[in-house]
Amino acid sequence: MLDDASISALLLTLKLAFLSTSILLVVSTPFAWWLTKTKWKGKGILEAMVALPLVLPPTVLGFYLLLALGPNGPLGSVLTTLGISSLNFTFAGLVIGSVIYSMPFVVQPLQHAFSQTDKRQMDAAATLGASPLDRFFSIAIPQVKRGYLTAGVLGFAHTLGEFGVVLMIGGNIPDETRVVSIAIYDHVESMEYSQAHYLSGTLLCISFVMLLITYMSQQKVKPS
Amino acid sequence: MLDDASISALLLTLKLAFLSTSILLVVSTPFAWWLTKTKWKGKGILEAMVALPLVLPPTVLGFYLLLALGPNGPLGSVLTTLGISSLNFTFAGLVIGSVIYSMPFVVQPLQHAFSQTDKRQMDAAATLGASPLDRFFSIAIPQVKRGYLTAGVLGFAHTLGEFGVVLMIGGNIPDETRVVSIAIYDHVESMEYSQAHYLSGTLLCISFVMLLITYMSQQKVKPS
Amino acid sequence: MHPDEINQVEKTLSVDLSLKKNGFTLQAKFSAPAKGITAIFGPSGCGKTTLLRAIAGLEKNVTGSSQFGDVDWIHSDIPTHKRNVGYVFQRSHLFSHLDVRKNLLYGVKRTDVNKRRIAFDDAVSLLGVEKLIDKSVDTLSGGERQRVAIARALLSGPELLLLDEPMAALDHQSKSEILPYLEKLHQALSIPMLYVSHATDEIARLADFIVLMENGTTYKHGPLLETVADISSPLAEQANAFSILEGECDTHSEKALLTSVNVDGNSFRIPYTSLDGEGVVRLRIVAKDVSICLDRPLRTSILNVLESTIVDIKDNEEKGQAVVKLTVGRQFLLARISLYSKQQLSLAVGDKVFAQIKAVALVR
Amino acid sequence: MHPDEINQVEKTLSVDLSLKKNGFTLQAKFSAPAKGITAIFGPSGCGKTTLLRAIAGLEKNVTGSSQFGDVDWIHSDIPTHKRNVGYVFQRSHLFSHLDVRKNLLYGVKRTDVNKRRIAFDDAVSLLGVEKLIDKSVDTLSGGERQRVAIARALLSGPELLLLDEPMAALDHQSKSEILPYLEKLHQALSIPMLYVSHATDEIARLADFIVLMENGTTYKHGPLLETVADISSPLAEQANAFSILEGECDTHSEKALLTSVNVDGNSFRIPYTSLDGEGVVRLRIVAKDVSICLDRPLRTSILNVLESTIVDIKDNEEKGQAVVKLTVGRQFLLARISLYSKQQLSLAVGDKVFAQIKAVALVR
């Protein structure tokens, strides 16, 4: 059986992953759409920048985030003047870290998906009285469901296993920032291999079941 | 200026990233295609399994790979009977680790891309004398260029920053398995922050330029 | 809701726009009255689709004006979804993620209840898509797609209908069911319709006005009757050149299986049709169905023989044919005869002749 | 390479296949001789496209046989790319990532040099796509797409041509340029062509055989002349019912601007056409262009008046019309007249009458 600490870590992880993925999907949608549609010459710069957090080792990225979010850091000082105390070592901070780190896995598939939307069907929708926003929600988004699946799965799974950033800006506080990846890591480091196996196994099982349900439901809705 | 060790780490990283990404693109192409086309009920299981390595913390995944690739591990013993000595702590091992860990970032976008290929154009190609393989290369692949871009960028960037797995099965051996992410990590750990900043900056710049070139060239080839 | 029940302000479309895209330049100037279908006619690639798209607001960089009712769509920068057009696209453009029913409902949902022009079930049965209603659009045949597209456009309560070869993929039967409805619709609703077609028979039947295009330019436009009777227009050169006569219904002789139509004092007999309204009816006569005799032919199955005067003749040496323009009261009739016959009968402008008309189609 | 220069074995297509997909069942049985175009005719949604796809090997779960030359494609499980068919799809299906030139070259590259039937430049100029050659296919108009698709199919050196409403999006001019080429092609090459069309004029012009479909089933098939002259076939009910006569070229009287064709001893005069070969020519006569007189009409612009015998009459009370089947030597001619005229002239089977033919089209 899992002990309380593990269960709490698991729940925290799921909460983090759900929250981050949701935020990512919401934030990335307009961004990816804009990237797809804009004719702005400089968009390559933005596209490249989205992928950049990926190339740094997570702990290092975490370190920089830690500095940025700290009271003296550029982001932290802004937050402080807004009356928000530092987000380091808080759950909110974890969410921010995860969002930044998993962003490319959500933006890129969505952008790819949106680039496939059928301009002509969008035109048809316009002639049927649908405003741009309406068209976006009634035509573009439903047609890229598969892109959302990819984006969601990658973002979710990556947040689950994400570890370096979370370790760094989370500070491994039980119930608040100790996610399951850190717990497993701790077990491995302290040679508690059987606990590590057990917890890993549980995480894998849960993830597997969730992914399986996602994919299976996807198979069903496919047009015959 | 970068010292020799850093340059060697950078080169090793680029070599690893290029190699892994190439292998991933080659291996994932038939796999993603098959996943897209198969009517097999169990494909959801495979799809879920591809994403699974993601949910484990990289070091932990690395730990399991270490066990698997070790002389007594399931993979390692197979390799041993084939006369290949253990791949742990070798560059080849790193490549295997990166490939496994970055697989979902390549398979998923490709699968998504392939699911968008126009069946009717494939039919047309068949009537024009193109065999299934020929159609695949002459119609399906060129039409999903953007999917390859997404897959390539995500796979490449993830391999660059990938760190936990590499640290574990690579062993941080200069010139052989010390990639730049580990070097940066080392600098941060030993409080050589300015070196860490410098190396991170270099890595970011190089990556940025590569990504920018990729995206810019993409913009140009778009049909007017 | 039946189309006839709706009353609304008549709006006219006046277009004077131009647009450049890559190698192609569009220059269009014409107006389409609310009462009447305006046909757009021209060879493949001449810019008909581009014109419709520009009017619907789907093309960028359109300059000039596109006045609909009181509003200049281009000047006031009205976006497509506020122009309230119904557009049947040349390649249907059905929503691939929705089934047929949801495709049809898409526009309905976005239309004010009091702007709807046709009930859902009516549109469905008119276009014969009942059996398709739950199908995925990917499984439709070419004609089925087009029927769904027409129904979808009608259901969105348009104030202007843009139809881009809506019948091209349809069989004769389907066409002959949908065409009368379109006629009725536009008469009852007084909404302008722009109708792109390559089929001169459709145009003859439906259109009141015609816009002729070539190389991106609208080089001629006007009422159909005048424009088609213009012997020098390229239309008269077509194998299926035709003329159109308007007349009034005379007596119905159900026994004789004939209906008689009075065109400026001349009586035309056509196969019996029950004409509901009195009003003006329209006869389409294909030029090659008209022959010319110097004597009145007797004991013939040809029902319609008129005395007439030649007002114009245009020879086409290449084809060995001539088009002859004849008077029918104040209206005109085109006849296509061989140059040989023209010479044999030594026909000339001003001659009194008998026009022997093999086939007369009651168009409306 | 000019089509005429190629010699090859004649292959016949014999189809007896069936297929079920979701709600739809296809049952097709007919054969299409190598020498001749076989038209497939039927209402929208009856399964014409599905039939063509099944023959091309693009449908799954097809049972039965589809014998082409010596090989049973279905039984031997020959995949599409080895069937060597040229397919012009109803909705063109151009390759969206390639420009026009590369679309055209796609099939060329995959065809043995000695199997190619038409030079690249010839196909390009025949279909008038010279100006489009470097365009992206997304920017093509509907008709342009279709022309490119036809060229692409021709260039792939097919042994069997499947044409799914290839002309539906084309204007009269384009059609009248492409049709003769298709005729010439199939005559020169002796490859079977299946031609789906809703347009009876195209069918009349092109087809030698016809397959009639309804609800997924091929209910009638046979040589076009016989099948269309069958007064009880649904074709005869169509507004543009027609008959076809074959004859030989008589004398060319260039002065008189007329060409004369001998049909079983009867001379037909048609507007002058320079006929290059001697051989058999074909005349299409639309039923409503034929009128019946009891006396021989004189001093008329109508060139062709024949003595004939009535062999069959079919009334259509609903439309107030009758179709009359007349002899022309050993061949037959349909005339559509009003029921009124039929009564007036008290026409009956066996009567000797004069058929007055307003328009004769030389089909080939």
Add this chain to the structure above:
Amino acid sequence: LSWVADASDEVSKDGKITVAVASNFLSTMKQLVHIYQQDTGRVVLLSGGSTGKHYAQIIHGAPFDVFFAADAIRPKLLEDKHIGVKGSRFTYAEGSLVIWSPEILKSKTHDSISLDHKALAALLASRDIKTLAMANPKLAPYGKATQDVINALSPEGLLSRGNHKMRVIQGENISQTFQFVMSGTADLAFLAHSQVLDRNITGIQKERYKVISEHYRVIPNALHQPIRQQAIRLNNKELTRLFVKFIKGPVAKSIIESNGYNIVGVTDAG
């Protein structure tokens, strides 16, 4: 080149050795190796990392020649498993713990090097301290020592101090704990002495580092178990031996000491 001079067979065959070093000792080891390489010309490759990772890797055949662990447990385990060379285990450094806090300036004994028991307890009880950073006691020896200290000072536990809540943030290792401090989010931290000794930190972190190096006190060794960092040879190669000999030598000792470690000076073969 000098290393050719004392070349044996092995030395000439394999010119370099690879050494696994605990992250916290990595920077000190770099200094040592620098000197060693200058003096002898022999190449020593360093593989930094956590001791837990290194241990797992060595078990699975990592090609390391010497293992410098952050604790005594893992070298012992290796010795017991006969992976390490029996009898080659020794303590190369003993860490000393410091406490860091901006609050320290307020305490009365601010001029002395270390704090006494009472001052420490008062500091820990201060209500101004909201975030305490320490190394994970499970993973890092410094964390374990920190735990000892805290237990000694407030046996009832840190978190149960009435309604005054203190967040305890734990670093994976002592380096990470230091990084927490760098970010400015922690008010109090237990760090390694080696970390707070002034070194030439340049760039943007210079100011911050100054703040850190001016606000620490050494914690009396009596308050915790000794933080013994042990090393073990993994083979008997000549080059390996030579390097270990150097580490045990006087030059190395002074460098290690100057980096804030105590040297016990005894080879612990126990």
